[in-house]
Amino acid sequence: METPTNTETLLGGYRVLDLSEFGSLLCGKVLGDLGADVIKIEPPGGSPTRNMGPFYRDTPHPEKSLFWFAFNTSKRGITLDVEKADGKELFIRLVKTADIIVESFHPGYMKNLGVGYPDLCRVKPDIIMTSITPFGQTGPFSHYKGADIVGWAMGGIMGLSGDNDRPPVQQSHPQSYYHAGVQGAVGTMVALYHREMSGEGQHVDVSMQQSVVLTLMYAIEYGDLLGITLPRPRPSGATISPRGEPHGPLVGQRRWECKDGYITWIHLLAGGSQPGMVRSTKELVKWMEEEDMAGDLPQYDWSQFDTATVHQELVDHQKELFKNFFLTKTKRELMDRAASRGILLGAFQTTKDIVECPHLAAREFFTEVDHPELGDTIAYPGAWAKTSEAPWKISRRAPLIGEHNKEIYEKELGISKDQLAILKNRGVI
């Protein structure tokens, strides 16, 4: 194995073959935006992910899926039917040029085709193969089907989500496979570092269910330590915090309505022994005082606000004052003042708010990506991290169907035009 010498990007020179689909495509995007040479392999005719909406200008078309655009940045694209003998042969030739394979087929699919991890090791001993599946490669549920909502449910977060008088809810933009995809990137990077140090490749076996379990914050710890299942919030936006006897559970507002939407400000974190919290609440109360809406709040000593012992009546009394104040302000007004005075609140931003957010604009978060065949340039969410060297970059828009077939099959693998025509005719590419 040779370490690539390309240093314009963090992962310049590493090659990834991406056979994954849907949300798991995020794995390859992470590697690609960090500079790896990612080749997305689609079945002839195009990937099923291309059917995922929303679509460019609401025109359903395999070359216009915004879902496809979003998670295939910085990838080249070829078509290949790995199930056909000739396709498998081409795939194996490509594996010899690659460092990493990413796939999201159900467990056993690759093996049955003769391209499982042990098979690929024989072709390329130091290959890293990352398999992203709902439940992992082995185990009692490994054969289970995994819709995104199933991962959300079995990963534990769904039971904590939604109003407590209605069924548990998903995130309206399903998230489970993204969690699995980004965990795939983490596992791949750990494996890549190991290969750099030892020359040894390995198989990375990712579970979507486990990826979702890692979002639960302290819910597992409540179950483990205290035997408590945390409840879903109330429709009013209040959450119920478990407490021991004699005080019992404490209900505190977390979501507040404002003039043009909603914000988060955690009343139960308004004080106590954290100087930052006390400062934040004092600033908020000062603002309320300026507008004659603070009531008796200025007299209250926030350092004494101990949620272990505070009475529900006091919390409810304060809540009314905060509630009435927030209703007089817009999200933007609240954010601007919060940012300049250190008040620990945040707006429930819509996608429109995000795109128009002055802070994100000042950081030049959005990045313009050219789509010449659409005659358009589209603003994409940008870097998840800015680096002082070799910066994150979308090096190209998502590939068209078979866009790089010629580049890779003809130029790189030396397959003639005639042979390509035959392979096309046989439905291999």
Next chain:
Amino acid sequence: MERQVFENINIADFSWVGVGPQTARELAEHGATVVRVESHKRLDQLRLIGPYKDFEPGIDRTAFGACFNTNKYGISVDLKTARGQEVGRKLVMWADIVCDSMTPGSMKKMGLDYESLKKIKPDIIMFSTCQFGQYGPYAQLPGYGNIGAAMSGASYLVGWPERAPAGVHGAYSDFIAPWFLISTLIAALIYRKKTGKGIYIDMSQIEAAITFLSPLILDYTVNGRVAERMGNKTPCAAPHGSFPCLGENRWVAISVSTDEEWEKFCQIMGNPDWTKNGKFNTFMERKKNEDELNNLVGEWTKTYPPEQVASMMQDSGVPAGVVENCHEDLFNDPQLKHRQHFRFLDHKVIGRHAYNAPAYILSKTPNHIFKAGPTLGEDNEYVFKDILGYSDDEIANLLVEGVITTDADLS
């Protein structure tokens, strides 16, 4: 112990709360030596939020504070003192990676910002992670993941269209950002190996979390459509949602997408007459009459325990799963057991309790989780003596001067 991937990597972890500590933890679980710097004078917020052992508050009694710090060596140093900063710099000289998750500017006040550290250790890799990133109009607003979850769009999109948003559970962006950061950090280690160059990483946790809504952001930038809550609906499946089952607060999630899945689904229910109704014949009809469909499905599911519905469905190839609670369900989940997801470690004060394993299993270098999150200052002796080379006398002096902190002021 088997070889560990990062066994030659040292990390000086000055970060606190969620994202920074989780990032260092991931490398610690694969062999990196991580020294976590805390102080009694400026307590990590997660030491002040439960769940506490037996509901009794205490800075060493909460599992929340412990669970992101497996395998780390914990020290207590007052970095506001000159000698504390000297300790900080000594740690940096020892380290390959420096972690910061404080409000922008805090590290600079202590002389521990990247520009200063680069002068004493040119190839240092450092990350700073916070809600809003290091610059920009909101950069100085400190905050927690509930703010990140809201500002990144996640909170608005959980719940029912005709109601106020329920909000996403917890500090959601805290559980997205670390994975992007770890990937970038390891890429930086590889880059340093190739070039000898250090790197500074500026991460806004909100920006990282927005990645998880990318198609919806494009839907706005391209089509001008603002994403709204959809309850449990999704364009490509019906029925799709969580359905009531036998027992209190018991639910099963089901997603029926293809015609084949629909046929199987009907068979499992015993092909009741309503499934033959024209209102549910085709996918488009099922979508149109989805609310009625969901009610009918719920009438059936509520006569079974969720486990039974899930296994009947899955055995026939219909995606379904128990809405698992974070107590008995997850801990008894046979698949999570098979993958050894929960690891039980002995914490000095809490006793034996559960920690999460990573979501991936590496075939040749499995993670090794051996040390519970440290109590505050638990490893002072080991770190000051064995890692930093201080003598007993020097350590005694640091204690007397209050550079090594021992008591929290919780008044």
